[in-house]
Amino acid sequence: MLFSAIPGQKEVKEKLVQMVANNRLSHALLFLGKEGSGALQLANALAQYIVCENKKEDACGTCASCKKAAGLVHPDIHFSFPTITRTGIEKPVCNDFIEDWRTFNAEMPYGNAFDWLQSLDAENKQGNITAHECEDIIRKLSLKSFESGYKILIQWMPEYLGTSGNKLLKVIEEPAPNTLFILVAEDESKILPTILSRTQLVKINRLSSSEIQSWLIEHRQVPKEKAAVIAPLAQGNLRDALHLLQQADENWQELLREWLNAILKNGPPAQVKWVEEVSKLGREKQKQFIGFFIHLLSISVYMANNETPKDVAADEIDFASRLIKLADTPQIQAMVDELNKSIYYIERNANPKMLFMALSIKFYHIIKDKSVILVN
Numbered sequence: 001m002l003f004s005a006i007p008g009q010k011e012v013k014e015k016l017v018q019m020v021a022n023n024r025l026s027h028a029l030l031f032l033g034k035e036g037s038g039a040l041q042l043a044n045a046l047a048q049y050i051v052c053e054n055k056k057e058d059a060c061g062t063c064a065s066c067k068k069a070a071g072l073v074h075p076d077i078h079f080s081f082p083t084i085t086r087t088g089i090e091k092p093v094c095n096d097f098i099e100d101w102r103t104f105n106a107e108m109p110y111g112n113a114f115d116w117l118q119s120l121d122a123e124n125k126q127g128n129i130t131a132h133e134c135e136d137i138i139r140k141l142s143l144k145s146f147e148s149g150y151k152i153l154i155q156w157m158p159e160y161l162g163t164s165g166n167k168l169l170k171v172i173e174e175p176a177p178n179t180l181f182i183l184v185a186e187d188e189s190k191i192l193p194t195i196l197s198r199t200q201l202v203k204i205n206r207l208s209s210s211e212i213q214s215w216l217i218e219h220r221q222v223p224k225e226k227a228a229v230i231a232p233l234a235q236g237n238l239r240d241a242l243h244l245l246q247q248a249d250e251n252w253q254e255l256l257r258e259w260l261n262a263i264l265k266n267g268p269p270a271q272v273k274w275v276e277e278v279s280k281l282g283r284e285k286q287k288q289f290i291g292f293f294i295h296l297l298s299i300s301v302y303m304a305n306n307e308t309p310k311d312v313a314a315d316e317i318d319f320a321s322r323l324i325k326l327a328d329t330p331q332i333q334a335m336v337d338e339l340n341k342s343i344y345y346i347e348r349n350a351n352p353k354m355l356f357m358a359l360s361i362k363f364y365h366i367i368k369d370k371s372v373i374l375v376n
Helices: 010-021 039-051 064-070 094-107 113-119 131-142 163-173 209-220 224-234 238-246 252-266 268-278 283-304 314-326 329-347 352-368
Strands: 028-033 077-080 151-156 179-185 200-204
Touching: 010 039, 010 200, 028 039, 039 064, 039 077, 039 151, 039 179, 077 094, 077 131, 094 113, 094 131, 131 151, 131 163, 209 224, 209 238, 224 238, 224 283, 238 283, 252 268, 252 283, 252 314, 252 352, 268 352, 283 314, 283 329, 329 352
Parallel strands: 028 179, 028 200, 077 151, 151 179
Antiparallel strands: none
């Protein structure tokens, strides 16, 4: 992975290059960034940059070390990530899943932990980074480097480490020379404090809409008009942008229009019918629909404040102007709060019929009664 292939994060990239160039690389880094920010890709790019034989402002991408690093097969770059038990694998370590990991990174480079576990057919199994994996990490890092002079461990989602993660404290705090830990996380509150305190934080910010739009055009050859529609909906999350790209032809406006009419005009029978239909959509599409609604509500707040949002399609401006007539700013914010909660519940397998029916009732009172009590 080259730094140049990753959208945005200009300051972080420059900082990492300077740390390597000035030999000021900490032995334990924590890349902390929300889903879809590119934190894992930056970790991969840093590892490739370190082992590159011809590095300048970026890895060369053509030397033997770069090719191995890009294929996730470099012998001095190791990976750790959540795993599950499988038939014949009662004490899983990441080497048991390394081919799955390479496939996942190739096909879903900005996927989240849910995507990864589903790719393993985890179903309801909970992923974790096991004590056996921690022992295997210690074993790997006790070996001499094979080619680069550096030994690098990239651990994705250290939030999945239990107390067995304390096994790693000594090797993190007092590693062998030229050993680098890169932890890639989304939520620092879920990381063992004993590990957190031993790392140097590298904050990965959310991407801007313009950065996502430019990346879609340059790296995915998305037409400018389509990229301009998708980028704001992604809200800084490149994973969501790629999912939206797959579903770009969905008519979310019509679905939303039907919902609002069912809530405000046509009554409970229409609401039940609408909920039945939306519950048949998969979780990803339900989240995309909700994200689209949040996007339109955000536009309406801009317009209510006499501001003109940039890079917004004319039909979205028209729809948002109608939303302003339904609810004022406090009610819109209340609706956004409820929609954000619903995304959280969908990710945790909430019953979609119950969820969308509850939203329908709440939105009726928020709009009709000008009430925000239901969301507090």
